[in-house]
Amino acid sequence: MRTLELSLGLALLCLLCAEAEDPGAVGLDKNKIAGKWYIIAVASDSESYLRKKDELKMAMATIMVLGEGDLKVSFAIPTPEGCKKSEWIYKQTGVPGEYYCPERGNKTAQVVDTDGKTYAVIFASRLKDGKTLHMLRLYSRTQEGSPKITALFKKLAREKSFTDEMIKMLPRQGEHCPALCRAGLVNKGSQDVPAGTSSATALWSELAGESILVWHVLAFTLLKFITGLSILGAEWD
Numbered sequence: 001m002r003t004l005e006l007s008l009g010l011a012l013l014c015l016l017c018a019e020a021e022d023p024g025a026v027g028l029d030k031n032k033i034a035g036k037w038y039i040i041a042v043a044s045d046s047e048s049y050l051r052k053k054d055e056l057k058m059a060m061a062t063i064m065v066l067g068e069g070d071l072k073v074s075f076a077i078p079t080p081e082g083c084k085k086s087e088w089i090y091k092q093t094g095v096p097g098e099y100y101c102p103e104r105g106n107k108t109a110q111v112v113d114t115d116g117k118t119y120a121v122i123f124a125s126r127l128k129d130g131k132t133l134h135m136l137r138l139y140s141r142t143q144e145g146s147p148k149i150t151a152l153f154k155k156l157a158r159e160k161s162f163t164d165e166m167i168k169m170l171p172r173q174g175e176h177c178p179a180l181c182r183a184g185l186v187n188k189g190s191q192d193v194p195a196g197t198s199s200a201t202a203l204w205s206e207l208a209g210e211s212i213l214v215w216h217v218l219a220f221t222l223l224k225f226i227t228g229l230s231i232l233g234a235e236w237d
Contacts, residue, residue: 036060038141119149
């Protein structure tokens with residue numbers, strides 16, 4: 001495992017902001033993506049995830065829009081060793097709404113549902129060692145998703161053939177990680193997982209590239225349900 005300190009889906013994916021059925025629906029406001037987001041639920045068929053998922057807690061991302069339109073994303077991951085931090089810059093490719101991180105590989109993911117303001121559900125896939133791995137994640141502005149949104153996530157997970165065993169509602173991480181984020185205690189880039197690292201930390205590392213969505217998608221305010229948005233980016237280590 002090559003990376004530490006990126007949370008579940010925390011290698012930011014490059015979003016090709018083009019709604020398949022209605023191109024005119026792309027109305028983006030970068031200011032709406034700024035701020036703090038939580039990953040509050042996940043479903044995955046990864047064997048490592050299934051073995052260790054009970055050790056995971058929700059992770060956090062903080063988004064800043066830079067003057068050039070690029071994105072700076074800081075991550076906070078709760079582990080037994082403390083709150084692990086990382087920071088990445090995601091650059092525009094020249095295609096409207098599309099971003100990339102030079103340090104990450106290009107994989108695929110898809111937005112399957114969002115209200116454009118308070119939550120988003122992301123489905124990601126990656127081919128590893130000849131096997132296709134899948135993950136569904138629920139992003140929220142708060143640490144407690146509404147019963148309606150969590151029920152929707154579970155419904156979408158089952159529609160994607162995830163079993164109940166594969167679905168995990170992540171427990172709250174406490175306030176120490178957000179406090180560290182506000183203090184700006186962030187390590188640049190990724191690090192190798194050191195010997196003796198706990199299994200929970202190692203699992204965060206393995207699931208690192210399972211994607212954070214490019215937050216442009218959260219600026220859609222006219223659509224509750226967005227499908228068919230192709231995303232490039234991130235890797236599972």
